[in-house]
Amino acid sequence: MQALPTHPGSTFLMNVSNTVRLAFCGKARKGIYVAGAELSGNSSVIPTKEKSHRVADEKIEKILKYQNVGAFQSLPMVMPSKDILCSAMRKAKMVGPTKGIINLAKRERNRGAKQLDALMKELAVPLRNYVERFPSNQNLHPYEQSLIEFTLGKGKYEEVLQAVDLFRRRITSIGKQQASVCAKSISKREAEQRLSEGFSKMEELFQNNGRAVDNLLNIAKTLRAMPVVDLETPTLCLVGAPNVGKSSLVRILSTGKPEVCNYPFTTRGILMGHITINYERFQVTDTPGLLRRSDGERNNLEKLTLAALSHLPSAVLFVHDLSGDCGTSVSDQFLLYNEMRERFGNRLWMDVVSKADLLSNSSSASYTTENNYKLVGPEGSLHVSIKTNQGINELKQKVHEVLLCELSKTKSMPPNYRDGGDDISEAIGLHSR
Ligand SMILES: Nc1nc2c(ncn2[C@@H]2O[C@H](COP(=O)(O)OP(=O)(O)OP(=O)(O)O)[C@@H](O)[C@H]2O)c(=O)[nH]1
Ligand SMILES: [Mg+2]
Structure with missing residues (x-):
């Protein structure tokens, strides 16, 4: 370890940064990060409490961001886009109007708005789950970050996740818009028409942009197939x-x-x-x-x-x-x-x-x-x-x-x-x- 003798605090900082890095890598597989224990360092100079705590907190925070090696094995299963669409359409079409509405026009626009809202949710929720459950690149172990970069290409992983998220937002916004238009129908016939138009629009949107989800599915397949490395096995x-x-x-x-x-x-x-x-x-x-x-x-x-x-x-x-x-x-x-x-x-x-x-x-x-x-x-x-x-x-x-x-x-x-x-x-x- 290097020490910078000219500045009392800096000796501690250098030691902290090294020991913390070692601490992370050692227990990375099990996800046990014993950074705190390492932070005593072996410095002969004791820095001010406040400063040392701040440095320690920053370092621990950084370390805790890292995931275990083996993150690729716990990636969520991604459904092919056409399966998500089929399942969403089927479930949405089963949604009925709120009970007790006697007026036909009211009942139909209520049913239409509810079905379009359900379709939007059935399409958007799986995408939100993927985006949330795929680990962000900077939280992965450095080895896995390298695997992603050199196997998929620089920035590709983030790009695909962003595309899925963008797609989700478009579905949500257009779905809400269609449901709202349907809810304003003045006749039963108009409500039926708006419902059918809404379904077609959402279907078309999903068919045209579903590639984003399929790209994510392919990425997950590639990453899951990577050999599993155990950091503690020689x-x-x-x-x-x-x-x-x-x-x-x-x-x-x-x-x-x-x-x-x-x-x-x-x-x-x-x-x-x-x-x-x-x-x-x-x-x-x-x-x-x-x-x-x-x-x-x-x-x-x-x-x-x-x-x-x-x-x-x-x-x-x-x-x-x-x-x-x-x-x-x-x-x-x-x-x-x-x-x-x-x-x-x-x-x-x-x-x-x-x-x-x-x-x-x-x-x-x-x-x-x-x-x-x-x-x-x-x-x-x-x-x-x-x-x-x-x-x-x-x-x-x-x-x-x-x-x-x-x-x-x-x-x-x-x-x-x-x-x-x-x-x-x-x-x-x-x-x-
Ligand atoms: N004559 C001879 N050929 C060998 C021997 N070992 C490997 N080869 C041949 O060398 C060639 C390359 O062997 P690989 O084991 O694929 O070499 P590698 O280093 O893994 O190659 P890359 O994956 O491309 O980096 C093959 O045609 C092998 O049959 C050997 O002991 N004697
Ligand atoms: Mg080889």
């Missing part, structure tokens, strides 16, 4: 350039069965597999490949991989393909590797050279320069081949060791410190290498 994340053999290894190591193809970016999302060791369950994540380029140039698939690395606590298995088969040059893989080590090097980390069957020199040796990287990969890397099974048993063994190590690392941390954030290991002095 995880191994396979990373590397595209087409290097990450998914092939995930298939061998875990229950995950991602698609394997001989072209880049076959894996188009974060996929999960599981491994059980001594009754203990672990997660393995397959990720889209990363190219050697600046973050500004990255596509959404690459951004998804970086988001998973940043927000999920995980050990890293970096896959290197030195065979020239994957489409990313070995030099570029070397640069990518160095960049990732720099960014995420405080995680438990293992290097695997894939496609050993295609390499002439497949011995592991202690070389670190680029030229030697081209021959054998980073120091200590394991050479494996899924074609010949070379190194696979050793790989499984190593993966188990790393996951058990990740488990004890997780257990040794105070609950509120469990996070993928890179400053945590540093904060508690835990380094893999």
Whole structure:
């Protein structure tokens, strides 16, 4: 943690902001945010009560806004727009006039207004429920915010929710208008006509704009299908350039069965597999490949991989393909590797050279320069081949060791410190290498 010694209060502020962030991530899955406990900090300077309370309140408020990981699994079921319309029309048509009205014209306009009002409500209420029950983006866990941004596109989620809300408001306003017109009818015939016109208008409106609801339904389907991540289960994340053999290894190591193809970016999302060791369950994540380029140039698939690395606590298995088969040059893989080590090097980390069957020199040796990287990969890397099974048993063994190590690392941390954030290991002095 950094301290700003020049200003007494600022030391506390820096500590607060860090501990609070850790607190949120650690217990995020269970939705238990023990921010208050963390706010004692370890500052040697005690700020004024008022100021500290205000800062604490602001921070807690911020934290409490976050949802659990797993929000996508509790999204409401959205009905297709044509089903909402059919059901609303059927229910509205069953509404009768208020009892005891003898005058025919009065009775008919009462029935018409009530039916149009019922139709408006039957159409608008489900939409209001959707808008209210879909979590707002900023209240989601940062990992889920990234999933939304990089899977649906920036702003798409909010845009669709806004469209549904706008649609709801139009239905309410036009429905009220139609009911009011019908209620002013002076004859039975006019009331019947107004009722029929009102129904047609509402039906047409819903048919023309129902796409907003169907878009929301598709978004809910996409999000619900995202793999469920448990922040407290130790995880191994396979990373590397595209087409290097990450998914092939995930298939061998875990229950995950991602698609394997001989072209880049076959894996188009974060996929999960599981491994059980001594009754203990672990997660393995397959990720889209990363190219050697600046973050500004990255596509959404690459951004998804970086988001998973940043927000999920995980050990890293970096896959290197030195065979020239994957489409990313070995030099570029070397640069990518160095960049990732720099960014995420405080995680438990293992290097695997894939496609050993295609390499002439497949011995592991202690070389670190680029030229030697081209021959054998980073120091200590394991050479494996899924074609010949070379190194696979050793790989499984190593993966188990790393996951058990990740488990004890997780257990040794105070609950509120469990996070993928890179400053945590540093904060508690835990380094893999
Ligand atoms: N010869 C050989 N080919 C392999 C080996 N491992 C994977 N491959 C092939 O490499 C290609 C890419 O494998 P994937 O597992 O899809 O690679 P990936 O890194 O997941 O690719 P993306 O999802 O596109 O990033 C496939 O054609 C695999 O059959 C290996 O050990 N030896
Ligand atoms: Mg893949």
